[in-house]
Each structure stands twice: as C-alpha cells, then as structure tokens.
Amino acid sequence: MMIIVMDAMETMDKPLSTMSAYKSNKPDFPLLPKIINGGIAGIIGVTCVFPIDLVKTRLQSQSIKPNEIPQYKSMADCFRKTFAKEGFFGMYRGSAVNILLITPEKAIKLTANDFFRHRFSDRSGKITLHREMIAGSLAGxxxxxxxxxxELLKIQLQDAGRVQTSGLQERPSATRIALSLIRSKGIFGLYRGTAATMFRDVTFSAIYFPMFANLNKLGPKTTYSNNGSDSETVFWASFLAGCVSGGIAAAAVNPIDVIKTRLQTLKRAEHEQHYSGIRDAFIRIWRDEGIKAFFKGAGCRVMVIAPLFGIAQTVYYLGVAEYLMKKFRLASDNYSHNDYKQQKQQTTKKLRMTENLSKV
Known part of the structure; x- marks a missing residue:
C-alpha cells in the first residue's frame, strides 16, 4: 500500500514545468463545467430521493435492545408512520440544508475525482486500478x-420527528441548531463525527469511482467519428453503471454509516445511549443489538445512493453545465461539451499517429 501511495505522490509532486510532455497528449481539464454539473446533479438527486434518506436515518438512529418493540419495524412501516404523523412535508425535513450544501459537496467530490484521475493518468490518458482507487479516496x-x-444538521432535522414525544414541541431549524453548537463548542461543534464521516466517504469513493469507470467501459458505445474509431459510452449505460456502482458501494459502507449516524445524533430518545466514539459505538451496538444492527437502513441507503449517482453521471453525460454556459455566454471561446469530445478525438488521433511512427 505504501508503494502505491508513494507512486501517486510522486505524480502529484511533479512541477507543472516538467509535466508538459505528460499533459500534452491529454485533453484539458475544464474545471467550471465539472463544478456546475456536480452541483446540478446533487440538487436533482437529493430532491428525488430525500424521503427515502429520511427513512434511512430514522431506521439507523433507533437502537433496539432484545425483547424491545421497535418504533419502526421496517422501511414501509417508517414511511407509513412518518407520513401519517407529519404529512408530505414532514418527509422532507432537513431537505433545505441538504440541498443548499449538496451543491458544493457533490461539486467537490466529482470534480476532485476527475482532477486526481487527470493527474494520475499516463501520457495517453490511461490510469491503473490502484491509482483510480487513490484518486477516489482523495476525492472522498x-x-x-x-x-x-x-450530515450533522440534516440528521438532527430528519430524526426530530422520531424523538419528539409531543406535537407541541417547537420544531428545530438548521440555523438554530448550528448557532447553538457554535456558541457551546465553537466551529468544531459542527464537525462532530468527522472521523466516522471520513472513514465512510473515503471508503465509498475508493469503491465507487473505479467501479463506475470500469463498468462504464463495458457499455455499448456511440461513435462521433466517421471511421468509428472514437466513441463514448451511451447515455443509459452510463446511468446504469452509476446506479450499480453507487448501490454496491453504499451497501459496503453501511456499517460505518450506522455508526456515523448514531454519533451525529445529538438528541436521543430516553432509553437510547450516547456514544463517545467509533470504537465505543461499535462495541455497544454489537453487544446490545447484534450484527444485524449494522445493516439497518441498508436497503434505503442503496435506494438513495444508486439513483443519486446514476443521475450525476447522466448530468455529466448530457453536458448540462456546458449547455448553460454556452447559452448564457459564460464559456470562453464558446466552449461546449462537443468541443471537449472533439478535443478527445484529436488527442486519440495524435496518439495513434505516434504509435504508428514508433512501429516504423
């Protein structure tokens, strides 16, 4: 593992002046369109799947001891009870803060992965599996x-309906919770559960991004050159690759997501425990609830993450940001998604010419 990390660090440490040959055969890295695409993908995805995410949070937050009747018996039961008690808008508790912050979050995640893949790839634009995993981990x-x-603010708002015993209690707001934490613990009060969040996101990204890239290569292609030599995976194949990769990665990290949710839940029910850290949470959950507790909400999480990343890849494929930038004249030299495709096509032709000359 150390060799892999050192190999990647050597690539990152190369000064730009010595990497001209390294970069010369690769397409440029258009940063702004990637940031905008990431933000758009996040907003659309969260709006579509937020009610399922709320159910996931409530299932993960409730701790159930032996011979104890759970508040929510299943995903369907949680949906039914939440909708009956809180109505349609209750299913979107915490969505405002999530939609607000999902734009920079998804933009950072998707753009950072593309950036690190760009830096870690060789002169021809190819990248090895271990470097794909490092790029994904760094993005996470x-x-x-x-x-x-x-996540901290979202969880408090999503879980509020579960722990409230009276309908007369004042509903919390993200602003009130944030200000209370900052006053009592400073800015770091908003970063409760950082270690668990890092463990989850780094692991997820190390699984998701390489898996998506390789599944995407297997899909049918659409050509954008006369001889058919230059091609791109079709839209629906990229969507499916995003869904499958996102679903598998989400299921794989569900145990640490349960621990993270418990650590970040500030207000627990009367009979529920508070945890001092990852190790304490793991031991107590295992001892009191068994191994099944680590897979609470796994189905919901897969149902949330799979379409979320499928949508993200769709937005990237369609080049929504490139279209908007061209529409509102924000792109320099009328840069568009088709320009990027043509750039890739020209790069491929140059590489083939170089390979043919080397064989002579």
Missing part, C-alpha cells in the same frame, strides 16, 4: 469539509 477526503456539518 476532500468532501468531508462540507459533508460533516451537512
């Missing part, structure tokens, strides 16, 4: 600066 690490406070 970058996003926690936004993810941790976003």
């Amino acid at each position: 690490l970058c996003q926690i600066v936004i993810t941790t406070p976003m």
Whole structure:
C-alpha cells in the first residue's frame, strides 16, 4: 500500500514545468463545467430521493435492545408512520440544508475525482486500478469539509420527528441548531463525527469511482467519428453503471454509516445511549443489538445512493453545465461539451499517429 501511495505522490509532486510532455497528449481539464454539473446533479438527486434518506436515518438512529418493540419495524412501516404523523412535508425535513450544501459537496467530490484521475493518468490518458482507487479516496477526503456539518444538521432535522414525544414541541431549524453548537463548542461543534464521516466517504469513493469507470467501459458505445474509431459510452449505460456502482458501494459502507449516524445524533430518545466514539459505538451496538444492527437502513441507503449517482453521471453525460454556459455566454471561446469530445478525438488521433511512427 505504501508503494502505491508513494507512486501517486510522486505524480502529484511533479512541477507543472516538467509535466508538459505528460499533459500534452491529454485533453484539458475544464474545471467550471465539472463544478456546475456536480452541483446540478446533487440538487436533482437529493430532491428525488430525500424521503427515502429520511427513512434511512430514522431506521439507523433507533437502537433496539432484545425483547424491545421497535418504533419502526421496517422501511414501509417508517414511511407509513412518518407520513401519517407529519404529512408530505414532514418527509422532507432537513431537505433545505441538504440541498443548499449538496451543491458544493457533490461539486467537490466529482470534480476532485476527475482532477486526481487527470493527474494520475499516463501520457495517453490511461490510469491503473490502484491509482483510480487513490484518486477516489482523495476525492472522498476532500468532501468531508462540507459533508460533516451537512450530515450533522440534516440528521438532527430528519430524526426530530422520531424523538419528539409531543406535537407541541417547537420544531428545530438548521440555523438554530448550528448557532447553538457554535456558541457551546465553537466551529468544531459542527464537525462532530468527522472521523466516522471520513472513514465512510473515503471508503465509498475508493469503491465507487473505479467501479463506475470500469463498468462504464463495458457499455455499448456511440461513435462521433466517421471511421468509428472514437466513441463514448451511451447515455443509459452510463446511468446504469452509476446506479450499480453507487448501490454496491453504499451497501459496503453501511456499517460505518450506522455508526456515523448514531454519533451525529445529538438528541436521543430516553432509553437510547450516547456514544463517545467509533470504537465505543461499535462495541455497544454489537453487544446490545447484534450484527444485524449494522445493516439497518441498508436497503434505503442503496435506494438513495444508486439513483443519486446514476443521475450525476447522466448530468455529466448530457453536458448540462456546458449547455448553460454556452447559452448564457459564460464559456470562453464558446466552449461546449462537443468541443471537449472533439478535443478527445484529436488527442486519440495524435496518439495513434505516434504509435504508428514508433512501429516504423
């Protein structure tokens, strides 16, 4: 593992002046469109799947001891009870703060992965599997600066209906919770559960991004050159690759997501415990609830993450940001998604010419 990390660090440490040959055969890295696409993908995805995410949070937050009747017996039961008690808008508790912060969070995650893949790839633009995993891990690490406070505030709002015993209690707001934490613990109060969040996001990204990239290569292609030599995976195949990769990665990290949710839940029910850290949470959950507790909400989480990342890849494929930038004249030299495709096509032709000359 150390060899892999050192190999990647050597690539990152190369000064730009010595990397001209390294970069010359690769397409440029258009940063702004990637940031905008990431934000758009996050907003659309969260709006579509937020009620399922709320159910996931409530299932994970409730701790059930032996011979104890759970408040929510299943995903369907949680949906039914939440909707009956809190109505349609109750299913979107915490969505405002999530939609607000998901834009920079998804933009950082998706853009950082593309950036690190760009830096770690060779002259022809190819990248090895271990470098794909490092690029994904670094992307996950970058996003926690936004993810941790976003998840902390979202969880308090989502779980409020579960722990409230009276309908007369004042509903919390993200602003009130944030100000209370800052007054009592400073800015770091918003970063409760950072270690667990980092563990989850780094692991998720190390699984998701390489898996998506390789599944995407297997899909049918659409050509954008006369001889058919230059191609791109079709839209629906990229969507499915995003869904499958997101679902598998989400299921794999569900145990640490349960621990993270418990650590970040500030207000627990009367019979529920508070945890001092990852180790304490793991031991107590295992001892009191068994191994099944670590897979609470796994189905919901897969149902949330799979379409979320499928949508993200769709937005990238369609080049929504490139279209908007061209529409409102924000792109320099009328840069568009088609320009990027043509750039990739020209790069491929140059590489083939170089390979043919080397064989002569």
